[in-house]
Amino acid sequence: MSEHSLDTLWLEERKRIDLIKQPLRGIAGVVLAFAVFMGLWWVFMDPRGWLRWYTPQYGYMYIRWLLIVAIWQAYIFNFWPFKRKWMEESHPLKKGIVLTFINFAITGLLIWGFYYYFFGKLAIPYFSWPELQKTGLSDFFSREYSSLAILMMAAIASWLSPIWPAAFENYPWHGLKQPAKGITVFCVTFLLTTYIFFICMHPHYRVLFYPWQEFTAAFPWWYDSFRTLSGNFNVGWIMCATVAVWLSEMTLEQYPFRLIKNQPWRGIGGFVFILLLALIFFFLFVFMQDVVWGVSVEGAKRLMAPDWRYLHAGELAILVLGVAMILFFYFDNWPRKFSTEVNILIRVAIIIVGTIVFHWLYYKVSPALLGTQAGYSHPQQFPMAPIILLINVLLYHNWFMDGWPGKRIKVEGSK
Secondary structure (H helix, E strand, O other): OOOOOOOOOHHHHOOEEEOOOOOHHHHHHHHHHHHHHHHHHHHHHOOOOOOOOOOOHHHHHHHHHHHHHHHHHHHHOOOOOOOHHHHHHOOHHHHHHHHHHHHHHHHHHHHHHHHHHHHHHHOOHHHOHHHHHHOOOOHHHHHHHHHHHHHHHHHHHHHHOOHHHHOOOOOOOOOOOOOHHHHHHHHHHHHHHHHHHHHHOHHHHHHHOOOOOOOOOOOOOOHHHHOOOOOHHHHHHHHHHHHHHHHHHOOOOOOOHHHOOOOOHHHHHHHHHHHHHHHHHHHHHHHHHHHHHOOOOOOOOHHHOHHHHHHHHHHHHHHHHHHHHHHHHHOOOOOOOOOHHHHHHHHHHHHHHHHHHHHHHHHHHHHHHHOOOOOOOOOOOOOHHHHHHHHHHHHHHHHHOOOOOOEEEOOOOOO
16 A cells, blocks of 8 residues: 555555565465365365366356455455454464355355345346246256356456455545445445446346347347357456456556545546556457457357457456466565566566466366366366466465465564
8 A cells, every 4th residue: 555545454454474484485375275275176166076066157156256255354344343453363274264164154145145045036036046947947057047147246346346445445435444334335336246247247148048038138238349149248358357456456556546646536547547457458368369269250159259259368367367366475476676667567577477387287287187178168168267266265375364374463562
């Protein structure tokens, strides 16, 4: 945060000390996080594992909402109702277990209580797996269609929820105390998320069912310009917007919009900057695919389909975010000793190279390691699910557990 900040988060105020020196701490942290990720993937997601939720949309739905609930816990409610003393003095392992349990519990209650048996039952059936089954849709498609709707609400929320505390610094509610501040920001961002969902994804459901639901949803407004009826067009750029939020927060350190001193102008500048950055990512990634594979063809399938290209632009953005978060969390957002501009240029170069390596490695090893299908465009090859689960683990480790055992909270009076 800049010296002009109106509001700060506990994550920014906490002071940590290193228990292991770099680069060993960074390497050990990545190995530990990856081991936890593999354990969770095997138990919940892997088609060869226990629960086998990687259908892929059903399991991805949970993964997306686990991320949003973590953002609510850390960014919106600032870890309320836990006191600062408890956050600082509790053992990181105990704190991590408690906060992760809450994260899982809220996610389950939200999906099964709110979406399946309240909103989907009383308002819009495509949010409810059981209600879609009653219409005669098969069990598989009922689960996949409802999962897609629910996870897309989370995808939009992952773009809009952190913007208010990060760019607007909770203005004009920065002076409120928790939980009033958290409830207010939550309501505002959730309302905006709902509006964007109905504009960007509801038309997708008009053409998803047969006959088309022409009396309940508008015709996809993006069709004439982008040659697809699929909501994957919006999935792609919204995922790029999600990544742009976190890159601006971590890699760019809110530069250049942090130079604006007063709210709400700083927040507006940040929102516009993030949106422009997202659109640059999105169209750049689409263009790169056209260069490599040739121009997409309307009505084609898989690799040559416009809707898959748009989806894959979002997948490429998520790969970028994975690398950026590892650099930020485990290698102290290196470098930090030069000017802001030079630091950012070096980080961007590292992230570009790291993303190229990550991209190659993921498609090389994921079929054997994760049980996904080989190839880029197979419906069972859905990189967003495993990579966002890995990102969740990174957040649990660094937000909930302070990066322990590599780091720990420095309590006042301790050495």
